[in-house]
Amino acid sequence: MTTQPLIGLEVHAQLLTASKMFCGCPTEFGAPPNTQVCPICTAQPGALPVPNQRAVEMTILTGLALHCDIAPRSVFARKNYFYPDLTKNYQISQYEQPLCENGYVLIDTESGPKRIRVRRVHLEEDTGKNIHGGAGAASRIDFNRCGLPLMEIVSEPDLTSADECRAYLQKLQLILRWIGVCNGNMEEGSMRCEPTVNVIEVGGSAKTALVEIKNLASFRAVHQAVDYEILRHTRALLAGESTTRETRRWLAEGRTETMRSKEEAHDYRYFPEPDLMPLEVDEAMVTRIGADMPEGPDEVRERLIEQYELSSYDATVMTQSREFAAFFEAAAGAAEDPKAVANWMQGDFARLLNETGTPLAESKVSPAGLADLVRLIADGAISGKMAKTVFERMFETGKAPALIVDEEGMSQISDTSALEPVIDKAIADNPEAVENYRSGKKKALGALVGQIMKETKGQANPALVNELLVQRLGE
Amino acid sequence: MNDMADDIGLLNRPAHELAALIRSGEISAVAVTEASLARIEALNPTVKAFLTVTPDLALEAAKATDDALARGEELGPLAGVPIAIKDNLCVDGVLCTCASKILDGYRAVYDATVVERVKAVGMPIVGKTNLDEFAMGSSTENSAFFVTHNPWDLSKVPGGSSGGSAAAVAARMAPLALGSDTGGSIRQPASFCGITGLKTTYGRVSRYGLVGYGSSLDQVGALAADCVDAALLTAVIAGQDPRDTTSADVPVPDYVGELTGDVTGLRVGIVRELMGEGIDPEVRESVLTVARALEGMGASTGEASIPHIDYALPVYYLIGPAEASSNLARFDGMRYGHRTKERAADHIEMYSRTRAEGFGPEVKRRIMTGTYALSAGYYDAYYLKAQKVRTLLRLDVEAALGQFDVLLSPTTPLTAFGIGELVNDPIAMYMADICTFAANLAGVPGLSVPCGFTKAGLPIGAQFTGRAFEEGTILRVGDAYQRATSHHTSLPGLLGAGG
Numbered sequence: 001m002t003t004q005p006l007i008g009l010e011v012h013a014q015l016l017t018a019s020k021m022f023c024g025c026p027t028e029f030g031a032p033p034n035t036q037v038c039p040i041c042t043a044q045p046g047a048l049p050v051p052n053q054r055a056v057e058m059t060i061l062t063g064l065a066l067h068c069d070i071a072p073r074s075v076f077a078r079k080n081y082f083y084p085d086l087t088k089n090y091q092i093s094q095y096e097q098p099l100c101e102n103g104y105v106l107i108d109t110e111s112g113p114k115r116i117r118v119r120r121v122h123l124e125e126d127t128g129k130n131i132h133g134g135a136g137a138a139s140r141i142d143f144n145r146c147g148l149p150l151m152e153i154v155s156e157p158d159l160t161s162a163d164e165c166r167a168y169l170q171k172l173q174l175i176l177r178w179i180g181v182c183n184g185n186m187e188e189g190s191m192r193c194e195p196t197v198n199v200i201e202v203g204g205s206a207k208t209a210l211v212e213i214k215n216l217a218s219f220r221a222v223h224q225a226v227d228y229e230i231l232r233h234t235r236a237l238l239a240g241e242s243t244t245r246e247t248r249r250w251l252a253e254g255r256t257e258t259m260r261s262k263e264e265a266h267d268y269r270y271f272p273e274p275d276l277m278p279l280e281v282d283e284a285m286v287t288r289i290g291a292d293m294p295e296g297p298d299e300v301r302e303r304l305i306e307q308y309e310l311s312s313y314d315a316t317v318m319t320q321s322r323e324f325a326a327f328f329e330a331a332a333g334a335a336e337d338p339k340a341v342a343n344w345m346q347g348d349f350a351r352l353l354n355e356t357g358t359p360l361a362e363s364k365v366s367p368a369g370l371a372d373l374v375r376l377i378a379d380g381a382i383s384g385k386m387a388k389t390v391f392e393r394m395f396e397t398g399k400a401p402a403l404i405v406d407e408e409g410m411s412q413i414s415d416t417s418a419l420e421p422v423i424d425k426a427i428a429d430n431p432e433a434v435e436n437y438r439s440g441k442k443k444a445l446g447a448l449v450g451q452i453m454k455e456t457k458g459q460a461n462p463a464l465v466n467e468l469l470v471q472r473l474g475e
Numbered sequence: 476m477n478d479m480a481d482d483i484g485l486l487n488r489p490a491h492e493l494a495a496l497i498r499s500g501e502i503s504a505v506a507v508t509e510a511s512l513a514r515i516e517a518l519n520p521t522v523k524a525f526l527t528v529t530p531d532l533a534l535e536a537a538k539a540t541d542d543a544l545a546r547g548e549e550l551g552p553l554a555g556v557p558i559a560i561k562d563n564l565c566v567d568g569v570l571c572t573c574a575s576k577i578l579d580g581y582r583a584v585y586d587a588t589v590v591e592r593v594k595a596v597g598m599p600i601v602g603k604t605n606l607d608e609f610a611m612g613s614s615t616e617n618s619a620f621f622v623t624h625n626p627w628d629l630s631k632v633p634g635g636s637s638g639g640s641a642a643a644v645a646a647r648m649a650p651l652a653l654g655s656d657t658g659g660s661i662r663q664p665a666s667f668c669g670i671t672g673l674k675t676t677y678g679r680v681s682r683y684g685l686v687g688y689g690s691s692l693d694q695v696g697a698l699a700a701d702c703v704d705a706a707l708l709t710a711v712i713a714g715q716d717p718r719d720t721t722s723a724d725v726p727v728p729d730y731v732g733e734l735t736g737d738v739t740g741l742r743v744g745i746v747r748e749l750m751g752e753g754i755d756p757e758v759r760e761s762v763l764t765v766a767r768a769l770e771g772m773g774a775s776t777g778e779a780s781i782p783h784i785d786y787a788l789p790v791y792y793l794i795g796p797a798e799a800s801s802n803l804a805r806f807d808g809m810r811y812g813h814r815t816k817e818r819a820a821d822h823i824e825m826y827s828r829t830r831a832e833g834f835g836p837e838v839k840r841r842i843m844t845g846t847y848a849l850s851a852g853y854y855d856a857y858y859l860k861a862q863k864v865r866t867l868l869r870l871d872v873e874a875a876l877g878q879f880d881v882l883l884s885p886t887t888p889l890t891a892f893g894i895g896e897l898v899n900d901p902i903a904m905y906m907a908d909i910c911t912f913a914a915n916l917a918g919v920p921g922l923s924v925p926c927g928f929t930k931a932g933l934p935i936g937a938q939f940t941g942r943a944f945e946e947g948t949i950l951r952v953g954d955a956y957q958r959a960t961s962h963h964t965s966l967p968g969l970l971g972a973g974g
Contacts, residue, residue, distance in 0.1 A: 042810060044583075046682075084822050089804035275687070
């Protein structure tokens with residue numbers, strides 16, 4: 001029997017609005033518990049929700065970025081269940097008529113690009129946070145998160161491996177960050193993922209029951225849990241064991257366990273939220289929001305390949321974020337060698353940003369500065385080795401590379417008349433090396449170059465030194 | 476302070492007259508408020524209309540109105556007139572129990588929009604009135620605290636759920652009151668207590684701060700001595716509110732200005748289905764006298780029909796409870812209100828015990844009915860079907876109101892019944908609102924005006940139903956009728972005057 005895993009991902013993404021979904025409370029992360037609450041989000045008697053217009057716009061923008069249809073009329077619905085972190089004991093969500101439907105995300109796989117269909121994107125509100133343990137035996141609840149705007153992005157079961165799941169999540173994260181609607185931080189919980197997994201028989205009718213996996217707080221956990229479930233389902237299918245529809249929990253020890261079976265599943269008693277009118281979105285609004293849509297990562301990537309003749313790999317790295325791509329384009333436009341800019345950005349620049357934990361936006365290096373550096377190297381004013389030092393200074397101080405070269409006396413000696421006496425001295429001091437070279441041991445040239453570089457404190461233009469040496473020794 | 480007899484005479488005047496006396500400086504707002512508080516002190520032990528009396532809040536507001544007048548500020552048409560507030564509307568810092576043990580001791584943390592608006596025009600709030608628990612009932616017998624007595628006959632119910640507000644106005648403990656109406660909860664008690672009550676168009680008045688029962692049906696409205704007072708109070712509370720997105724962006728007309736007394740050419744449709752079986756003959760006769768009176772003033776009458784009206788009760792008792800089952804989920808003992816003292820193994824057990832102890836039998840009945848109607852496998856057959864029939868009913872009402880300018884019917888099939896008479900017969904109790912459901916389900920306004928008395932001396936109410944946002948029209952008809960009759964000026968015998 002040939003088997004095929006089918007995985008769908010349900011992603012919750014917290015929107016970067018200034019206020020909550022249905023009240024005016026601020027959304028800042030990490031405020032002291034229960035300081036960002038009001039009668040609405042704590043469900044005081046009589047309080048009513050008012051939808052956050054910005055959250056609606058951000059969801060529409062997301063829908064457009066994911067190639068979805070935007071519903072002219074969508075409906076908020078109540079999802080009823082009792083839980084202490086849910087103040088009203090119902091969550092305002094969308095059910096039968098979501099805001100966005102029928103989109104897709106393009107991911108890269110080993111066999112080329114693949115389209116993962118997005119079934120729907122809808123808006124809802126987050127719950128509070130239960131805090132267990134701490135002083136005494138009591139559990140505590142922080143309602144600061146209660147009512148934060150969330151998008152739920154549901155894919156079709158088009159994913160067939162853990163790798164594809166990771167690629168999908170990374171791509172989704174890139175897009176959400178790119179259009180500025182979500183910070184995509186899985187560890188902080190601003191992006192959460194619940195995969196639904198089963199395995200089917202190819203060309204047959206055997207299949208395992210759908211399982212939903214919860215408690216996944218990183219891309220790594222998603223990858224591991226999906227792999228684990230694929231294996232578990234495949235074994236069950238091959239062994240002909242029956243499986244049950246259930247929700248499972250991922251454990252840190254590297255396995256999943258049953259959380260609740262289908263019988264224990266909630267009946268959420270969804271019904272249209274009578275406190276809110278249906279959400280009407282006219283074409284003018286969609287057009288206006290669409291006009292704010294930046295060129296997407298896929299489009300920019302294609303353009304970088306075309307316009308700057310970057311390799312596919314380089315173009316992918318340059319489009320790791322909108323800021324990164326914008327930096328690259330600004331620098332590449334000013335420099336003559338886009339490839340060199342790309343190399344610097346994925347090399348020393350990326351390393352230093354990473355090592356110092358500096359976001360690109362806060363880096364002291366400007367695109368013009370990087371372009372200048374690339375030009376200094378191309379002009380032979382500094383060597384590639386010196387450039388590394390200059391770049392480190394740029395990163396620390398933000399000074400222009402030419403200034404750093406001047407201040408530190410690092411300019412390269414490319415003047416033949418200045419180099420000739422040093423070369424003469426090196427030849428005079430190293431008769432053995434000269435003899436070796438002339439007898440065919442070309443490697444002996446290195447010792448001579450070494451001394452010249454030492455004499456000039458590394459400022460001699462190595463290419464020119466080589467050229468002059470070869471010329472002189474050949475005489 | 477004036478002596479008691481003078482106070483009674485004073486408070487027997489309608490609100491617009493009191494307001495005029497205050498504006499002219501003949502009497503202070505503080506004096507009127509003190510008279511109201513004194514009347515409450517004298518009569519509330521018998522009538523039991525108030526759950527909470529707020530003398531400090533009231534006198535402070537009255538003083539502010541007097542001060543404003545002294546400074547030469549222009550006062551609004553109801554400035555200084557005391558008002559009673561149904562205890563399912565939030566008044567910042569004041570108890571808000573909804574007549575339920577589950578909210579015993581709970582103080583509201585903000586003002587409902589309607590409360591904010593009555594405060595803003597200088598109306599002193601004298602207290603919070605009794606109701607059926609969470610506005611579920613037709614008699615105030617479902618109050619967890621006590622039953623309110625009908626001022627016309629203390630052995631009878633005042634109607635409900637706004638029974639406390641209706642009794643307070645009928646006994647002139649307050650010249651005006653706010654109530655809420657989900658299936659008839661303003662109009663039915665107004666009818667039972669011989670006063671005027673207006674349920675506005677859905678969306679006309681903000682629901683922000685009204686403790687939700689059936690969100691798609693609930694409206695806040697005025698209980699008053701006459702149509703002029705109802706028009707004045709409606710003008711204060713009506714209008715769009717950004718905090719309630721179901722409130723409508725429709726301009727508020729000058730309701731008092733529409734009270735021209737002229738009904739010439741107005742087409743009045745008498746609802747056939749609400750004049751037959753099940754309607755007390757005394758009530759039917761009385762409503763027909765209203766039709767004749769209006770004809771005498773130049774209106775035309777004819778027979779109107781709402782063919783699907785038999786479905787109003789079942790539809791109401793699916794949609795109302797369905798919404799209520801979800802609206803009342805927040806009362807769980809977790810953040811405020813009653814919490815069980817029993818030890819619970821987990822949060823679900825804590826919720827169950829808290830809610831079992833905190834809710835009364837009628838509230839539990841509706842939560843269970845509503846939960847059932849929304850459950851997987853039953854949703855289509857009950858909730859969804861009810862919504863479809865609701866649409867049919869709305870189309871019926873709209874068609875009837877296409878043919879006629881207003882619809883006329885009894886407000887209630889029977890007059891006030893005895894306390895305890897129907898408590899063991901929920902269906903008979905539900906029938907008390909049979910004439911009023913349609914307006915809520917269709918979202919149109921309904922007005923109840925006193926139109927006579929039974930031989931036993933109990934008030935009878937006539938109901939005018941109008942087109943959406945045409946409160947002005949039904950108020951004009953009601954006012955024209957009141958100009959020609961005096962039922963609305965009759966007072967209960969316990970006031971020792973006029974009754």
